[in-house]
Amino acid sequence: MQSDWLFIGLFVLIVALFPGVPILLAGLIGPHKLSLTKSQTYECGLETVGDTWVQFRVQYYIFALTFLVFDVELVFLFPWAVAFGQLTMFGLLSGVIFILILFIELLAAWRKGVLEWA
Amino acid sequence: MNFISDPVAFIADLLAKLLFRIGLSQIQVTVVSEFIGAFLLGVFGFSLVIFTIWLERKLYGRIQDRIGPNRVGPWGIFQTFPDMIKIFTKEYITPVGADKIVYNLAPILSVSAVLLTWAVIPFAPTIVGTDLNVGVIYLMAVGSIGALGIILAGWSSNNKYSLIGAFRAVAQVVSYEVPMILALLIPVLLGQSMGVNSLVYAQKVWFIFLAPVAAFIFFTSCMAETGRAPFDLLEAESEIVAGYQTEYSGLKFGMFYVGEFLHAFTISALVATLFLGGWRGPWAQQVPILGVAWFFMKTFLVYFVVVLIRISMPRLRIDQMLNFNWKFLTPLALVMLIVTAFVEKGFLLISPDLGLTDSALPWVRAGVHLFSNLVVVLITIQILKSHRIKAVRVVAKPRPVAVAPEPPASVIS
Numbered sequence: 145m146q147s148d149w150l151f152i153g154l155f156v157l158i159v160a161l162f163p164g165v166p167i168l169l170a171g172l173i174g175p176h177k178l179s180l181t182k183s184q185t186y187e188c189g190l191e192t193v194g195d196t197w198v199q200f201r202v203q204y205y206i207f208a209l210t211f212l213v214f215d216v217e218l219v220f221l222f223p224w225a226v227a228f229g230q231l232t233m234f235g236l237l238s239g240v241i242f243i244l245i246l247f248i249e250l251l252a253a254w255r256k257g258v259l260e261w262a
Numbered sequence: 263m264n265f266i267s268d269p270v271a272f273i274a275d276l277l278a279k280l281l282f283r284i285g286l287s288q289i290q291v292t293v294v295s296e297f298i299g300a301f302l303l304g305v306f307g308f309s310l311v312i313f314t315i316w317l318e319r320k321l322y323g324r325i326q327d328r329i330g331p332n333r334v335g336p337w338g339i340f341q342t343f344p345d346m347i348k349i350f351t352k353e354y355i356t357p358v359g360a361d362k363i364v365y366n367l368a369p370i371l372s373v374s375a376v377l378l379t380w381a382v383i384p385f386a387p388t389i390v391g392t393d394l395n396v397g398v399i400y401l402m403a404v405g406s407i408g409a410l411g412i413i414l415a416g417w418s419s420n421n422k423y424s425l426i427g428a429f430r431a432v433a434q435v436v437s438y439e440v441p442m443i444l445a446l447l448i449p450v451l452l453g454q455s456m457g458v459n460s461l462v463y464a465q466k467v468w469f470i471f472l473a474p475v476a477a478f479i480f481f482t483s484c485m486a487e488t489g490r491a492p493f494d495l496l497e498a499e500s501e502i503v504a505g506y507q508t509e510y511s512g513l514k515f516g517m518f519y520v521g522e523f524l525h526a527f528t529i530s531a532l533v534a535t536l537f538l539g540g541w542r543g544p545w546a547q548q549v550p551i552l553g554v555a556w557f558f559m560k561t562f563l564v565y566f567v568v569v570l571i572r573i574s575m576p577r578l579r580i581d582q583m584l585n586f587n588w589k590f591l592t593p594l595a596l597v598m599l600i601v602t603a604f605v606e607k608g609f610l611l612i613s614p615d616l617g618l619t620d621s622a623l624p625w626v627r628a629g630v631h632l633f634s635n636l637v638v639v640l641i642t643i644q645i646l647k648s649h650r651i652k653a654v655r656v657v658a659k660p661r662p663v664a665v666a667p668e669p670p671a672s673v674i675s
Contacts, residue, residue, distance in 0.1 A: 147296065147392075148392045148394050150292070150293065150296055151300060152394070154293075154300045155300040155304070155378065155391065156378065159304055159374040160370060162373070163517045164370050166513055167369065167370065167513050167514060167517065170350050170354075170512055173351055174351055174352055174353045174354060176353065183357055185358065185420055185421045185509065186503065186508055186509065187423065192422075196421060197420075197425070201429070203433070204430075207433045208436055210437075210588075211437055211439065214440045215440065218443045218447070222399060225447050225454075226450060226454055226456055227454075228451050228603070229610065231607070233607075240603060240604070246596060247597075250588070250592060250596070259584065259588045259589060261580060261581035261585075
């Protein structure tokens, strides 16, 4: 059990080094001829106007929020699914009611127009 | 444990004995052998990309009636190596005003998030990185890091196109995680375990026969997660240059490329493991090395479908993509979950009274589940049809036409 997580820990380390080290090496090998014109932002060949990090469309944010609600609740369903064989009828129904709450949530968001890309 | 039937376990055993001889303690031996295992798994994942890039380019060429790469090596199989050398010697250009740390972290994150998935995928009954008992949750957790890499890349580049790409990633990659997780719940429910290897053991009948709808939902949402052709809004070259990777050059761009190809192969492996029985096949349990062959056969079959879809489908619009996710896949997955739960529970209650033999039981169970899936599919098609008619009517409304203004009366007379 602990050795499982040891493997994951080592693997995280290795997996971070695998792309990291070649990127560093390529930085050493590659040419360094920087100029101000070259390092300008690429936007249609014209000079950039205004700040990049501006206010953005709220729709993206709303979708992320809807996702968050779903994701947090879905994780609670995993223990229910794993123990499915030992569940009583009450356990089954409470799980299904939980899913139905999710469904109602989705329908509420739908009716409210959150899911429209307007 | 002999060398031909199970080489990996054999070598691992030999190595452990060797390290004991040198005089390492039990813990040190574990750490060293796990390190070597992890390293080899990483190398394997990385070198797989070299092959899949060639395979995909070749398939792409063939389907478009071209030959594809054919110069370096037999059938152009080594084409990736010159490309690698070329991209290795390119200059890094960091745009003015970029957030340096985040900008450099993003390509590393997008590759490592995908590679991390391989830690829990079983290649054979004994050949598996690590058999976590919460493997499915691990898959979910690691899968969402990939989206983070894309968002960081788009945000830090100080480019408006990149930023739009990142926002689209928020809307798309993040949204499609909902039906993916819902579809993932169904194999967990059927196999009653969260360990990936024990889910493979549970597939006496492949889960694609028990839950074809869940397999479809999982496959589609995984396709969307990779951000490739029908769902490549985050890097739509005709709209936003190259999306989140516009400002990247050299190997930093190359790493995004590697990450994308590896992701496509990884989702094929996931579909093969969770729904097509993974390493399951004739004699796989006795001869583990055969399991590897079965596993890769299934994975490449799914990968072929992934590439085929990438080549033949046009890009979706963002509202279509979101509607498809939130108004079709998510409700369908929720309904499917409830139906599967009731059918499974009913079958568990009834099955002792049926007096079935052990060999017939999984097949009867599969038949019941398949039937319930078919009913849901038929109802879904009916609902979709009724909505389709409405949509056509809306489109068919007369549009306002520009009419030349009436000439003033004075001109006529």
